[in-house]
Amino acid sequence: MVSSVKTTAKYFFDPHIIKIDCDSKTWHPTPHGYALAFGMVKASHIFQGNSIIEIGAGTGIHSILALKLGAKNIDITEIDEHYLTIAKQNAQKNNVSFRYTWVKDWMNFTPEQRYDVVLCNPPFCKAGKANRRWFITELIERAHTFLNPGGHIIFCQSSMANFAKTEQELQANNFSFEVVHRSRGIFRDYYFTEPGFIEESRQVSDGFEIIEDEYIETLQVYLGTLKV
Numbered sequence: 001m002v003s004s005v006k007t008t009a010k011y012f013f014d015p016h017i018i019k020i021d022c023d024s025k026t027w028h029p030t031p032h033g034y035a036l037a038f039g040m041v042k043a044s045h046i047f048q049g050n051s052i053i054e055i056g057a058g059t060g061i062h063s064i065l066a067l068k069l070g071a072k073n074i075d076i077t078e079i080d081e082h083y084l085t086i087a088k089q090n091a092q093k094n095n096v097s098f099r100y101t102w103v104k105d106w107m108n109f110t111p112e113q114r115y116d117v118v119l120c121n122p123p124f125c126k127a128g129k130a131n132r133r134w135f136i137t138e139l140i141e142r143a144h145t146f147l148n149p150g151g152h153i154i155f156c157q158s159s160m161a162n163f164a165k166t167e168q169e170l171q172a173n174n175f176s177f178e179v180v181h182r183s184r185g186i187f188r189d190y191y192f193t194e195p196g197f198i199e200e201s202r203q204v205s206d207g208f209e210i211i212e213d214e215y216i217e218t219l220q221v222y223l224g225t226l227k228v
């Protein structure tokens with residue numbers, strides 16, 4: 001039997017420290033994950049005293065941070081049961097707990113209550129569909145079914161997923177929005193392993209830059225507010 005190797009990483013999202021355990025089946029938060037966390041700290045007022053749902057919690061890092069930023073409660077949907085188990089263990093490690101957790105595809109999920117914030121780091125590069133930004137589009141189109149009037153959506157995306165399209169979709173779905181965090185970074189190696197990804201990204205205006213032979217993407221954290 002192959003034993004699962006656990007590694008712990010510590011993150012500092014000023015002033016909060018979060019400790020995350022992963023085993024060989026889960027991955028530690030990526031640059032998108034850090035960007036979302038930095039954006040959450042900058043927009044911390046949206047969490048304070050509020051009710052949050054995270055879609056696709058992975059290791060649980062963002063839900064844990066939301067609680068540290070003062071969220072009243074947080075519920076999670078995660079399609080992968082193994083991730084959810086890890087997320088709950090990580091919550092315990094950081095002395096917080098989630099309210100309800102569901103192993104569910106959020107696309108087939110109708111919440112019994114409304115939330116103040118929908119939080120998500122959407123999959124993109126390996127999104128499992130020909131239209132890689134489908135998850136972002138669905139998020140923007142369906143978020144209102146999860147939200148109280150005046151509620152918020154906060155998510156991170158790459159320039160390769162087309163910022164202009166996201167901004168059009170936010171407006172078309174009755175959200176005002178701002179970019180609360182922006183950073184640039186070198187492509188991760190796995191981008192080059194996904195057939196067609198770089199070619200498709202070339203079709204997106206300002207999808208990426210090349211600096212000294214390195215491919216660079218921009219990450220933006222969007223904070224949308226549902227107009228009342």
Ligand SMILES: C[S@@+](CC[C@H](N)C(=O)[O-])C[C@H]1O[C@@H](n2cnc3c(N)ncnc32)[C@H](O)[C@@H]1O
Pocket residue numbers: 028029030032033055056057058059060061062077078079080083104105106107120121122123124
């Ligand atoms: C990009 S990862 C983000 C994980 C974590 N929030 C982070 O940033 O480290 C996306 C997560 O969404 C989950 N996921 C993908 N499709 C989903 C769906 N339809 N419903 C719920 N969760 C989903 C994946 O299992 C994965 O954990």
